[in-house]
Amino acid sequence: MSTTLDVTTAPDVDADRVREVLEYYWAKDWTDGLPVVPVTESYLERFLATVPHDSADVLFTIPHLNRSLTVRLAAINAAMAGCLPEYFPVVVAAWEAIAQEPHPARGIWQSTTGTAPFLVVNGPIRDEIGLNSQGNIFGSGFRANATIGRAIRLGCINVFGLQPHRLDQATQGTPAKYSACIAENEEQSPWAPLHTDYGFDASDSVVTAYVIRSVVHIEARHTSEPEQLALDLADTVRRTGALIHEYTSALLVLTPEHADVFATAGWSKDDLRQFVFAHATRTRDELSAVGKDALSRKSRWRLSSQHPDSMPDTASATDDPSLVRVLSHPTSIQIMVAGADNAGVSAVVEVFTLNPPRENPYSYSKIGARS
Template identity: 70%
Template sequence: MSDVTTAQPAETTPSGVPTIDHDEVRAVLEYYAERGWTDGLPVMPVTESYLREFLARTGREPDEVLLAIPHLNRELTVRLAAINAGLAGCLPEYFPVVVAAWEAIAQEPHPRKGIWQSTTGTAPFTVVNGPVREQIGLNSKGNIFGSGFRANATIGRAIRLALINVFGLHPHQLDQATQGTPAKYTACIAENEEASPWAPLHTEYGLERGDNAVTAFVIRSVMHIEARHTQLPEQLALDFADTIRRTGALIHEHTNALLVIVPEHAHLFADAGWSKDDVRNYVVEHAVRPRAELAAVGKDAVSHHSRWRLPADHPDAIPDAASEGPDPDTVPVMTAPSSVQIVVAGADNAGVSAVVEIFGLAPRERPSSFSKIGEL
């Protein structure tokens, strides 16, 4: 999709307001829609002059490849990323964040293994840290998973539109999601660093607090944790663990989670002397299921080929790793504290946090990747 619209000089009214030919605008939008260049919603027309504003925001060459997916024989260049950012409604000043998001995504093995085509309905999810949040108006407070903020909505949408337009991941075609998720439209939040008692997410990668960074995840779903009732860190952490260990989430032998903790809950933990590592360790220790409960839903063994969960009497089934452990009747659903990532985001007005189901890179590795944002 290398085509963009050629702009004509706009006429203005006597008051200086540009006039708009609605029929021409509608014709452009329908032209894009007929070619499948949308996510189902109208997109912004992109002209060559507007595209140059995006490209001027990065020192990268337009033909530089940000992500290649060999099995699809397709590549995303900086120019194509810019076109889709424009289509998504991004402002040019958002483009360094979009580029960094693609750089983080490119570090993951999942896209090259076809994860974006999965029947599970996976979606890219980005978390932004650093001063850029305030500079471009990213929402880190109330309604972080909802609507209302252009930067969040359009940065996430820029990723999805490129997956559709560059990599061909159209629903019912290469995108084989059985049901999908609203995150397939857009999924981008910022960390509420100012309201957090802990160091922000990107500092765990060795970056400084003042650095701008994007962390990329592959997500399946977002589940809210209603916990307005307690001031005990153990009770709150058990609510997180119980949500993670639910049987319906156990596709693979083990799972991973991103805890999106609201400031109220983060301070509950911190005031009790808990660090992020204390939360991780407690959640991993208690994210276990009795084997009998897994057997009841047919998930007490794993596939010899894929290590996806199966009933023990399945022809392809072999014992899971817990079967050889000191307590074979208790099955941990996470492998290590690194399976749990933590970010503080949301408003400080109610005890409602979230567990985001994410795919990990490999057992005992951090289930995310990051990229530092270039100069704005």
């Protein structure tokens, strides 16, 4: 239970000195706009001692910026973000997963689209460090979630120079640029957890990394019919505003209530995946109405067939050429369970994908394993 805020009960500190240090970090452009935790060498050593890596090991490189993130730099930014040292193995695994994801290295974090890194954590580590997997998963209130996600953002800023109005050219951005880290509610899921879909054991602790654009909430408290609920999800996945490339991808974050609707009806995760894939379509006329019925020859982004740079897309439903699939394959839909069981509220996380998509579009790393 929280206590009434009373700063007079806090340990005595030299508040003026603390503010001086915080202003120094701010003047150096080492923050995300919020205060950071000052870092000393002795405190940094506590972070480095939690991982089987040398401090000089490189975790991630962005070649066109000619900049690399080492374990030491990752630790500095994790400490500044407010992480406890025991969170650091998760941060390292997150960077290792990000290194497998091709978009950041190609500049997507600098894009006008305003993408952000998004982390999903599975396995025993969730309880060990207090990661939230239940109520308010996309909100505030949990140190591990907030600071692990923030450690990645501060690394983007301080190592790769991705400050807004500079190398980060996001037109509007997303709140996920501050922090985006959730854990799966494995205990209330009727299915095997997300990381087992990638071949890990349920007892493994794993971070999965995505590049995302938005999180769209699904209000569906009105039905216990799995087909109705699945159509609601498919309609959100196929919205035309999400169609940048020929295909899109999505992570379905189902509340336990919604997952139980499917499981009670005998649906597996793959049943839901196949259903959404089959129903995530648009007609040619609908795409034409919004000027997205063709592809650019140069960028392969969607545009009007009337544009001089246009070329036909190859996406179509196999049984009806007038329908266009917005997903390249059923695996373009990933499914997990998170949130409280107090209402029928789920989410579709819009995942940025390659065009054309690669065989395995997801990036993950086992926590505590040396890369």
